[in-house]
Each structure stands twice: as structure tokens, then as C-alpha cells.
Amino acid sequence: MADEETGPAETARILIVDDEPFNLDVLEEELEFLGHASIRAENGRVALARLExxxxxxxxxDVMMPALDGHAVLERMKADARWRHIPVIMISALTEIRTVVRCIESGAEDYLPKPFEPVLLxxxxxxxxxxxRFxxxxxxxxxAIEVERKRADELLHAILPVPAVAELMATGRIEPRLFDDVAVLFIDLVGFTAWCHGRAPEEIVSEIHHLAEAFEVTAARHGLENIKTIGDAFMATANLLQPNADPIWAAVLCARDMAAAARAGAVGWRVRAGVHVGPVVGGIVGRTKFTFDLWGDTVNTAxxxxxxxxxxxxxLSEEACRRLGERCLVxxxxxxxxxxxxxxxxYGYALDEPLDVAALAPAP
Structure with a gap:
């Protein structure tokens, strides 16, 4: 090991490149004295192979070598993303200032003339x-910051609609605003409270998690925004942050598919749902555990x-039924x-009854 004045705090792996065996021997001895591990390369081509x-x-x-000189090796290193961060000290018998300048301009960290002074080396x-190391x-x-940033983005997407996340990331906030002509869908599980009685918490949470995932996928497929889960109830909207020319129809189709997904599970849930349409106020509330939420008569009515x-x-409310028209049996x-x-x-619509595919086509 090296002494306290000259020895490094950590052992390093150092590549020494020189076409003269004597110079390689001297450098190897010096590096061993300093506590470092060294690997030899007798020319530039071998040096690049070692780096691979x-x-x-x-x-x-070394600067002057046959086949591939030090300048060429340095340029290759600094052009490669894998190696450009590795510091390079040029060692050469040349003392001309232009050689020193060329090496530094090409990305060398430092330059030493031969014969070198061990203390300076x-x-x-x-x-x-x-x-x-710094x-x-x-x-x-x-x-680590990038990992945490991605994790934060994932959390944002888990609690906010995608367009809301985009606005938050672009501007640093989401402006509260009035949204017109928004279809609000509420859907919940029938008999959930009784089913929970006497069951383990893990089983209850697992079932809600499974259904929430299925409902979120269904909402996204029909162009609805997942707003929130309230106990065993799910709230979604159409034509809020994502434009939808026919929000009532989208909400009805979404409710049908959610009901089918609930029935298909191990418990075989039946659901009930409601839709209303009108203006809503939307925005973010909370400081550390914030959420995107909606308020207004339309939400309460739905x-x-x-x-x-x-x-x-x-x-469906009377207005939602009027907007739905004759596209399905209400x-x-x-x-x-x-x-x-x-x-x-x-007005009522039977979610459990199969319909003719033709009846599900949007009105002209």
C-alpha cells in the first residue's frame, strides 16, 4: 500500500498504453506502489480492444505509437458514450506546446512529458x-433522481387523468375550470357491504383492486376518464379532459362493459349505475396527498x-335519456x-340483457 501522502483512498484499474516495454514496466511499478491495478496495452489497437x-x-x-497513435485512441474514446467519461492522461517525450494543446482540446484530462516525475505522476x-469518482x-x-421522477410520474398517472398529468407537468399546476356537457357515470357493486362481513381484509382489498383495474381499463377503452373510486363505487366521466362528441353513448357502453366485467369475476358481482350530463367544476385539491375531483349539481345528480x-x-336522468335517443331500449x-x-x-336500461349488435350502433 502507498503511504498517506501519495497513496489513493481507493484502488483504481488503470490502462497503460505505450509501445515501449521499458516504459510499461516503469509505469506498472509506479502504479503498484500507489496501490492501483494496471493493465498493459502495447499499441492503440490493443488499447481499444482492452476498453471493449x-x-x-x-x-x-502514449502519444507516438505505430498503427494507431494516442491522438486517434483519444478521439475514439471521446466519441464513444461508453468511454468518454474515462479520464485520460497523455504521456509523451514530445514537449511542443501545440501537442499539449491538441491533446487537451481533444478531451485529455492532463499531460505529462517523458521522462516523468513520479511525484507529479x-x-x-x-x-x-x-x-x-465525483x-x-x-x-x-x-x-436515482430519474428513478424517483419516473416513480412520481407513475403515481401521478395513478391518481390523475392523463390530460391532467400533461397539464400539471407542462405548467406546474392544473387550473380549476368549468367544464360543459360532461357525462358523469357512477357504478357500484350490489351487496358489497354484506359480502365483506366476516371476510379477511386482504380478500376484500384484493377483490376491490381487481375490479378497479378492470373498470379502469374499460373506461379507457371507451374514452372515459377515471376520476376516483369511493369504497365500492366507481366514478368516471366522458367529455371532461378528453373531447367526446357523444359522451352519453360512451358512458352507456362503458357501463355495460363494466357490468360484464363484474359478472365475469369469481364473485359474479351485479352492479347498478347512473348517468347524468351537464356542467361540472374540476380541479386539484390537497397539498401533499392531492387528488383531481369534480363538484357541482351534475355530479350530485348522477x-x-x-x-x-x-x-x-x-x-339515466331525463336529459341523459333525451341525448341517448333510440340507440338502445330505455x-x-x-x-x-x-x-x-x-x-x-x-329512465332505465337493463345492463344484464344482451342486445343485438345493430342496436349498439351510434345514431346517424
Missing amino acids: EEAFDLVLL AARIRACLDRK HDREMAHLA ARVAGTAGAGSLH VSKGEFPLKGKGECAI
């Missing part, structure tokens, strides 16, 4: 290795319309008292 095979912390590179090796720590830190439905049924369910709105006409 192994990782190095530093290269001591040790100091310059130490300086180069310190800079490389660079390596910085790259590792940046890589939730209350869903509450009037029975198992396997989709209920029947009047009479008037229901809705909180804050009085008696309201409700």
Missing part, C-alpha cells in the same frame, strides 16, 4: 481519479340517479325524489 473487454478508471496514453493520477457519484445521484337503480340496471321508471331537486323522471 474491461472497465477502467483511468488511461495513461502520482498527484495527477490522484486528481483525475478524484474528479472521476462524476460517478453525480451520475449515480442523477440516476350519484343520486345511480342510487335509484336496482341490480343489473343503469338509470324504459321509463317513473319519478323518483332526488335530494335538492324534487321529483325527477328516471
Whole structure:
């Protein structure tokens, strides 16, 4: 090991490149004294081959060599993303200032004339290795930051609609705004509370997780935005952040596929759903655990319309039914008292009944 004045804090792997065996012997001895491991290369071509095979912390590179000189090796290294971060000290008998300048301009960290002074060589090796280790720590830190950034992006996409994430990343915030003509769909599981009684928490959460994933995939397929899960209820919208020329039809088709996905599971759930359409206010709330949410009469009405439905049924408000037209069989369910709105006409659609494919075509 080297003494405290000249020895490095860590052992480095150093490639020494020279066409003179005597020079290689001398450098090898000096590096061994300094506590470093060295690998020889007798010319530039061999040096490039060594770089392909192994990782190095530093290269001591002779300038004048046959076949491929030090300038050419240096240029190859700095042009390759795998090697450009490896510091290079040029060692040569040449002392002309233009040779020194050319090496430094090509990316060499330092330059030493031959015959070299061992103390100066040790100091310059130490300086180069310190800079490389600092660079390596910085790259590792940046890589860790990138991992955390990607994780944060994934979390954002898990709690916010995709267009909301895009706006947040582009501007640093999401402006609260009024959205017109938004179809709001509520869908929940029938009998979920009774099913939970006496079951293990892991089983309950696993079932909700499975259904939430299936519902999210279904919503995305029909162009709806997943807004949130409230217990065993799922809320989605059409024509909120993503334009949709026919939001009611998209919501109806989405509800049908969600009902089918729920029935297809191990429990065989039946669902009830409700749709209303109108203006909503949307924005982000919260400081550390923020969420994108909606407010307004349209949201409240959609939730209350869903509450009037029975198992396997989709209920629509009068406005939603009017917008749906004659594209599927909807029947009047009479008037229901809705909180804050009085008696309201409700229309029903059977989610469990198969329909002719032709009946599912959008109206002309």
C-alpha cells in the first residue's frame, strides 16, 4: 500500500498504453506502489480492444505509437458514450506546446512529458481519479433522481387523468375550470357491504383492486376518464379532459362493459349505475396527498340517479335519456325524489340483457 501522502483512498484499474516495454514496466511499478491495478496495452489497437473487454478508471496514453497513435485512441474514446467519461492522461517525450494543446482540446484530462516525475505522476493520477469518482457519484445521484421522477410520474398517472398529468407537468399546476356537457357515470357493486362481513381484509382489498383495474381499463377503452373510486363505487366521466362528441353513448357502453366485467369475476358481482350530463367544476385539491375531483349539481345528480337503480340496471336522468335517443331500449321508471331537486323522471336500461349488435350502433 502507498503511504498517506501519495497513496489513493481507493484502488483504481488503470490502462497503460505505450509501445515501449521499458516504459510499461516503469509505469506498472509506479502504479503498484500507489496501490492501483494496471493493465498493459502495447499499441492503440490493443488499447481499444482492452476498453471493449474491461472497465477502467483511468488511461495513461502514449502519444507516438505505430498503427494507431494516442491522438486517434483519444478521439475514439471521446466519441464513444461508453468511454468518454474515462479520464485520460497523455504521456509523451514530445514537449511542443501545440501537442499539449491538441491533446487537451481533444478531451485529455492532463499531460505529462517523458521522462516523468513520479511525484507529479502520482498527484495527477490522484486528481483525475478524484474528479472521476465525483462524476460517478453525480451520475449515480442523477440516476436515482430519474428513478424517483419516473416513480412520481407513475403515481401521478395513478391518481390523475392523463390530460391532467400533461397539464400539471407542462405548467406546474392544473387550473380549476368549468367544464360543459360532461357525462358523469357512477357504478357500484350490489351487496358489497354484506359480502365483506366476516371476510379477511386482504380478500376484500384484493377483490376491490381487481375490479378497479378492470373498470379502469374499460373506461379507457371507451374514452372515459377515471376520476376516483369511493369504497365500492366507481366514478368516471366522458367529455371532461378528453373531447367526446357523444359522451352519453360512451358512458352507456362503458357501463355495460363494466357490468360484464363484474359478472365475469369469481364473485359474479351485479352492479347498478347512473348517468347524468351537464356542467361540472374540476380541479386539484390537497397539498401533499392531492387528488383531481369534480363538484357541482351534475355530479350530485348522477350519484343520486345511480342510487335509484336496482341490480343489473343503469338509470339515466331525463336529459341523459333525451341525448341517448333510440340507440338502445330505455324504459321509463317513473319519478323518483332526488335530494335538492324534487321529483325527477328516471329512465332505465337493463345492463344484464344482451342486445343485438345493430342496436349498439351510434345514431346517424
